[in-house]
Amino acid sequence: MRAFAELLDRLVLSPQRNAKIRLLVDYFRTAPDPDRGYALAAIAGTLSLNTVKPAMIRDLLLERMDAVLFQYSYDYVGDLAETVSLVWEPPAGTVEADIPLGEAIERLQRTGRADVRGVVRDMLDRLDTSARFAFLKLVTGGLRIGVSAKLAKQALADMGGKDVAEIETLWHGLSPPYLPLFRWLSGEAEKPELSTPAVFHSVMLANPVGDGDLDGLDPKDFAAEWKWDGIRVQLANIGGVRRLYSRSGDEISGAFPDVLEAVDFTGVIDGELLVGGTARSNRATRTFADLQQRLNRKTVNPKLIETYPAFVRAYDILFSGEEDVRPLGFVERRARLADIVERASPQHFDLSPLVPFSSWQELDSLRADPPDPVIEGIMLKRLDSPYTPGRVKGPWFKWKRAPFNIDAVLMYAQRGHGKRSSYYSDYTFGVWTDIDGKETLVPVGKAYFGFTDAELEILDRFVRDNTTERFGPVRAVRAEPEFGFVVEVAFEGINRSSRHKSGVAMRFPRIARLRQDKLPRDADRLETLQAMIEARENT
Template identity: 65%
Template sequence: MQRFADLLDRLVLTPSRNGKIRLLTDHFRAVPDPDRGYALAALTGGLDFPAVKPAMLRTLIGERMDEVLFAYSYDYVGDLAETISLVWPSAAEGETRPPPLSEIVETLSRLGRAEAPSVIAGLLDRLDPSARFALIKLATGGLRIGVSARLAKQALAIFGDRDVGEIEELWHGLEPPYEALFAWLEGTREKPVSTVKALFSPVMLAHPVSDGDLEKLNPADYAAEWKWDGIRVQAICEDGVKRLYSRTGDDVSGAFPDLLAEFDAEISLDGELLVGNPRFRTGTFSDLQQRLNRKTVSKKMLAEYPVFLRCYDLLRVEGEDLRSLAFTDRRAALQKMLPALSQDRFDLSPMVAFSNWQELEEKRRAPPHPVIEGVMLKRRDSTYVPGRPKGPWFKWKRDPFTVDAVLMYAQRGHGKRSSYYSDYTFGVWKGPEEAPELVPVGKAYFGFTDEELKQIDKYVRDNTIERFGPVRSVRAERGHGLVLEIAFEGLNRSTRHKSGVAMRFPRISRLRWDKPAAEADRLETLTAMLVD
């Protein structure tokens, strides 16, 4: 457990991607089975301990220290696990040597709700602050340390000198603590053979079009298709087993039973998941959000937000792998296959005819549907290669929207940002010109430099007018306020927000220290951008 705790500490304090990969590969080399496998499972979301909840942890610490003092401590630190790990009273006597990670995982796996408080308290009594932090993060699944599942798999590939695509293709047929996987990567056993059906295939990704890219490309070599604003998925049916995966390989089948119910061909499709009916209506990303991240879906939700797949590519047909074929050949096979599928659930992404880049640029700026966010360029002879190779595919997104908004609230961040106010809520003006009021329209926590973060943090501290736990209300008036230029990809109507709008991917593009708060944008500016 101590090695896992040390790994988390170092990962939190290591900002660079390559630095994190080195830490992971070193951990996999130094730590034996099964502990390294359980560490991998924790980092990739492969463990779940339903008996341990944050509310239970708050109750436990409330029994051991003054609640007001804990509230002040939590407010300052900004992270529940870190706060509890620091203020938890150490046992005066007894065993303080941490048990192995595998023992803790097995203990947590057996826990019921009734016994969980006493068992967790006993473990916290035995551990030092860093190990307590690791235990709480492990038990609650709150490992926000800048390590994605993809990054962990990259580290595995480097550790075993393998292609990350091989690991991606095996992943969903493996179970923690992954002993067969590590044995293969170390060369002591053959590659694991998965008997799981409908496994994920690593997706092929595109590079953004940069200045000068198009000048080097021959338009005749590329096909273009619209880039739709949904989520990229893979739909696979094999021997009657049906699965839907996100682009990162997460199995999201449970959230979309209506699509899989009408998917009955032995094929593997790559496409964009959207709400609506392909023959009549394509909904917005805001519509799709109603269906995302749900374990169960009500009949009402299925009726109000039906989903369909706008297909981009065909990867397999009845066991035959088509990925080594040229894009034009795969596209022809896809076009031939689709009529056999439900016309209410599957359609073909239309191509965009063009003869030169200027003509395509004009079409990109004026797409035929508001849910289109740009165009994709695909070499006609490109094979389907996992990862993001430079050259075969490009994405040419529309320019982002921007508005000037006023900072209204700030909240402490997590991890290395826990000492800074780094999560910001911003608003625009509405109401009569002589007496307008600010209404929140979004939140952002990236887009600024470390130096700018320090500047905003100081501004928040100097201009706080109210406190709500870890949140600060910041002075924001016509004559006084910090204006933020906000960039975002799109806007939708929303009944969940007071403003009536929801931004897509908002981020801070620059700080407008030069602009008076009174000159920030009005809500009417945003509503004019709404997608209907």
């Protein structure tokens, strides 16, 4: 566990991507099996230890520590795992030990719910402070070390001298602790053979259009499509096995059985998963909020399927039958795709339409005023471009609509995690509305990025100097018409929401600017956000 703890510490303190990859490669090369496989699973988010909850950890600590003292400690530190690892006192005479990572995980996996408290307590007693922190982060699933599954896969590829696309292809056919994968990467065995042929393939990604990116490019060399506000998916039907994957390779088949049952073609297609109706079914496409009703579910009932009917708007093809067509140009691939979609279920599949244009200026005008509220911009694709995994500069561009912006008032702040654990860096903001004849702030969103380190210092200082109430690691800050902190918030979209008190939900909010030049009374109103939704719905 100490080697894993040291890895986590060094990853947190290494902001550079290449430095993180080097740390991962070194660990994967030197750590024994199954430790390195379980570490990979924890970092990539494929490790499940559902029997350990944060509430249990808190209760175990309160068996040995005064509740008020714990609350003060937790409020100061801001992270449960870090707090417990620092204040935990093993009984006198306890012998400290370096429990192997694999042993710790497999012991927990063998332990039933009735006995898990005792097992966790025993491990906390035997581990040192650093290893205890790593163990708690591991079992609660909150590593927050700035390493994505994609970065971990790149480290595996570098370790074994393989193409990361090979790792992606194998990924969903293997499970922790990934022994066959590491034996192959170490040169001790042949490449693992998967039991299912319908595996996930790395997707081709687009680069955002920046200043000057289109200069010197001929519009005649590109096709344009609308960028739809759903989720990107890869649909595979190979050898009679059907699978639906998100763009990151997570399988979401269980949430969309209606789409899979409608597949009557063999191949692998790339597209956008949406809710509502296809262009061929004459039903209106609905918002991302509607799609969210079906996301992140293992199963769905017939009522949910009927209320939120899903379909795939196809825009590319990787395999036609069992033939790999990725080396072909975009025009030829699209012809193959059009033929498949034409014969597919019209309720569940349609073809993403091309957008006619003759100049970048004309396309910019179309981008700014799209014909459907579910469109969030334009995709540009070179006519001769093959389907290349990863983000290659040049063949594909995404040109999104300008984000929405509002001025909002800071209402609550929470401590961050990792290197931000000593700062109040997660901010809840609100806007004004009339409630029972009184001007009141209502929360409309939360953001924890978009600001610089210098701006974080300003925000953190304001929170500490103007706290009005405390709720554990969360602070309420002074927010009155004549005194408070105004921030400019940018967001990609907005929808109605019954889950939020304000009745609205933002997509991807971020703090764009600190508006210290404004008083809270000058911030926006809830009616402004509601008008944005109505304008989009009436488009």
